[in-house]
Amino acid sequence: MLEPAERYTGYKAYDYLEPGVDYRVFDYAKQIGRVPEYAGLELTTAEAERAERLLREEMVISLHEHVQVFPENMDHLKDHIRQGREPTGYEGLARSGLTVVFDNGMDGTCCISSDAGWKYQDVLFDLGVRMADLAHQDFVIKAETLGDIRYAHETGRIAHVFALEAATMIENEVDRLDVLYGFGVRQMGIAYSEANTLGSGLKERGDGGLTYFGERAVARMNKLGIAIDISHSGDRTCVDVIKASTKPVFITHAGARTVWPTNRMKTDETIIECARRGGVIGIEAAPHTTLSPEHPKHSLESVMDHFTYCVDLVGLEHVSFGPDTLFGDHVGLHHAFSSQLSLGQAHGQVEFEEVPYVDGVENPAEAMGNIIGWLVTHGYSDDEIRAVVGGNTMRVLEEVWV
Template identity: 65%
Template structure:
């Protein structure tokens, strides 16, 4: 993990207001040092210097994160969410070495007014509140173009790309995609596990694929210049979206079903179709997802087993990382929202971990990922591709 970036001034979420007066305060999980540092990498001084140089000089992008800070007492998490003030982990992000991240906000836990989540008003409230918080500091900037990401790198800032994991909240209104684009959203998923008006999620037992409305939504996102994510979509919906989109699509956070056989992972034909159309798959690291037979206890090594498989399957130009991490007890959050996340079967059949060793939060992910790649002799060019340049290539095709 790196020291805080020079441009970070120490800002904390909503510190322009009075905690306990203007909003309800909570004791939060630490952004640094909540769990022990990863110990399985053995780099010499020259390799460590190379890791830090690559982090400093490369365009490092996470294709999928939720950089919120959870409460220290996880029994308070629903109460905190219902206040509508998710806390951004500014300090942890300032230690990450990232140039940009795709922040997917509250998503399946968006239950400000509803226990079911995914309500239009809640999504808008979450976006507005978080954007207001970000506007009161100078380290993180909102990115709506590739140039914004490049400018962030040049000035020592972190670019935040607003994304949403599903389109459920647009219901049957195409123009809501335009509204979200107007607010700054530049990436959106099709379905989150359960079917919606656009298509099927991976939870469904009958896979209906992309609907007629879904075809229209894909066309609208293409015209607007909004990147499409199919991470939580069903297999047939994924195939349909890839075939119908006029530009490459992302699988922002998943893994290979051939490595770990669950519906959350993608089959080879979907991964290859995505790559053949120019797309990229980001490697997932949320607890108990990207496991492997060689490393069934979830860790960085488990995730990198998927990485090596995917590089062999589709080539280094189509692989990236979307770790899907946050600050706080991610496992406890999954336990609370297991039904909404469609993860009960996965949790029941794998060795339970308290955290994903080496990929526990956004502050440590890319330091450890790049360290793993350096330790195994990957070239600077290939490392730069998988930690950011592959994503930039797709965005140059997709964003307007």
């Protein structure tokens, strides 16, 4: 893990407010050292120096994270969420080596006013409060354009891109996409497991594909310059979206179903169609997702089994990483929101050994550093590493964003 970035001044979330007066105080999980450092990489001195150089100097992008910090005691989770003031993990991000992070915030756990989540008013509240906090420091900057990303890279900052895992909150109002774009959203999913007015999610018994309204929404996202994500959509809906979009789409955080046969993973057909039209798949690492027969206990090694499979399937230029990590007990979060996150339907009947955390990709501070270390030890060239940790995503954004 890197030393803190030079530009980071020590700002903590909502430092401009008075704790206990302006907001309720909780004890939050450690951003650094909550779990032991990953011991699975054995780098020589030269390899370690090379991996650190790549992490520090190159454009490093995570296609999917949740960079907020969660309560240390997850019994306090619902109360914490109700106040709608998610703290960004600036300390951890300062050690991450990231240039760009696509942050999906509360998303399926956006339960400020309703346990059902996904309410338009809640999503706007979450976005607005997070933006107010970002505006009070200048290390993590709100990024809406390619110019913002390049500025962050040149000046030692982190470009923070607001993203949403589904468009459920727009209901049947396509103009809400314009509002969300105005708030800074630059990437959006179609459906999150449950079907919505746009199409089917991956948990449903049947998949009717992209709806007529969904086609209108896809067209509007293309016009606005919102990158489209199909990670949680059903199989038919995924392919329909890829074909309906005039721009390449992302699978921001998933793996290959051929490697691990659950609905949460993508079929070869979906991955191939995505790549054929210029898109990119970001390899997932949230607990109990990208397992593999060779590494059924979830760790960096099982994550990279999905990476190598996808590279062999569609080529290195169409693969990247969306680890989907956070600061805190991710497994505890899944337990607390198992119904909203549709974990049972996503895993189906496939059995797995539960782990307390994914060793090697537990949080945003360590994820990309360990991934780069793995790539170095497995013989990938600097150019290949540049492509999969940032270049492939930038290529798509140059075509999608306006």
